Amino acid sequence: MAKYNCKKMVFSSSSTVYGQPEKIPCVEDTELKAMNPYGRTKLFLEEIARDISQAESDWQIILLRYFNPVAAHESGKIGEDPKGIPNNLMPYIQQVAVGRLPELNVYGHDYPTRDGTAIRDYIHVMDLADGHIAALKKLFTPDFKGCVPYNLGTGRGTSVLEMVAAFEKASGKKIPMKLCPRRAGDATAVYAAVDKAAKELGWKAKHGIEEMCRDQWNWASKNPWGYQGKKA
Numbered sequence: 001m002a003k004y005n006c007k008k009m010v011f012s013s014s015s016t017v018y019g020q021p022e023k024i025p026c027v028e029d030t031e032l033k034a035m036n037p038y039g040r041t042k043l044f045l046e047e048i049a050r051d052i053s054q055a056e057s058d059w060q061i062i063l064l065r066y067f068n069p070v071a072a073h074e075s076g077k078i079g080e081d082p083k084g085i086p087n088n089l090m091p092y093i094q095q096v097a098v099g100r101l102p103e104l105n106v107y108g109h110d111y112p113t114r115d116g117t118a119i120r121d122y123i124h125v126m127d128l129a130d131g132h133i134a135a136l137k138k139l140f141t142p143d144f145k146g147c148v149p150y151n152l153g154t155g156r157g158t159s160v161l162e163m164v165a166a167f168e169k170a171s172g173k174k175i176p177m178k179l180c181p182r183r184a185g186d187a188t189a190v191y192a193a194v195d196k197a198a199k200e201l202g203w204k205a206k207h208g209i210e211e212m213c214r215d216q217w218n219w220a221s222k223n224p225w226g227y228q229g230k231k232a
């Protein structure tokens with residue numbers, strides 16, 4: 001970047017830097033802490049970005065803290081195709097729906113939430129893409145300075161069971177479930193404060209969980225075995 005005199009950067013950070021926040025919705029200037037190794041990598045890279053902007057005042061950096069990206073392009077031609085058994089909730093639900101996996105393991109049903117399952121702020125990937133365009137536009141405004149974090153979330157929390165119900169409705173498929181113990185390193189409830197991105201980037205998520213599930217299912221039903229198709 002130094003060689004090409006590039007001093008503007010959009011960094012893909014994550015809501016994982018909030019750990020389990022004291023207060024939700026999470027505001028950007030809340031205390032940061034990692035609950036797992038992945039979270040710590042994001043936290044350290046944010047710290048490095050902050051250090052760079054302190055050391056060299058001509059750098060302009062935006063940290064985009066993604067909440068839980070899900071869904072697919074509306075065409076159904078571009079979507080997530082994880083290698084091996086998926087770790088994340090939506091690709092796992094998708095693989096149960098198309099018959100690749102027998103049932104969903106629900107990690108934790110004794111959280112202090114409305115139905116006992118953990119709460120996240122799921123965001124449509126197309127909204128996330130728009131958030132990047134808004135961030136780039138912001139970086140190129142003459143008054144932008146320093147290293148500034150923005151949440152990319154919807155501001156709404158959805159439990160695991162609510163997400164499963166929404167997916168069942170969108171797909172018409174039953175998702176068999178097994179209630180399991182909590183997964184180590186998982187937070188109880190995390191969702192975004194969205195005012196800063198709305199005010200300063202002019203960006204707001206447009207899609208709700210019904211549309212997220214619709215587009216996830218459109219991709220899944222057209223590509224049940226991902227990009228490669230089923231191996232013989």
Ligand SMILES: O=c1ccn([C@@H]2O[C@H](COP(=O)(O)OP(=O)(O)O[C@H]3O[C@H](CO)[C@@H](O)[C@H](O)[C@H]3O)[C@@H](O)[C@H]2O)c(=O)[nH]1
Pocket residue numbers: 014015016038066067068069087088089090092104105106107108118119120160183186
């Ligand atoms: O098979 C599964 C997978 C997940 N969950 C639960 O579903 C919720 C969401 O899990 P997941 O989709 O794995 O998301 P997070 O653990 O919240 O983390 C994701 O979202 C973060 C914020 O964007 C990213 O930083 C991480 O990379 C990404 O894994 C959690 O309560 C999990 O316990 C299940 O019950 N069963």
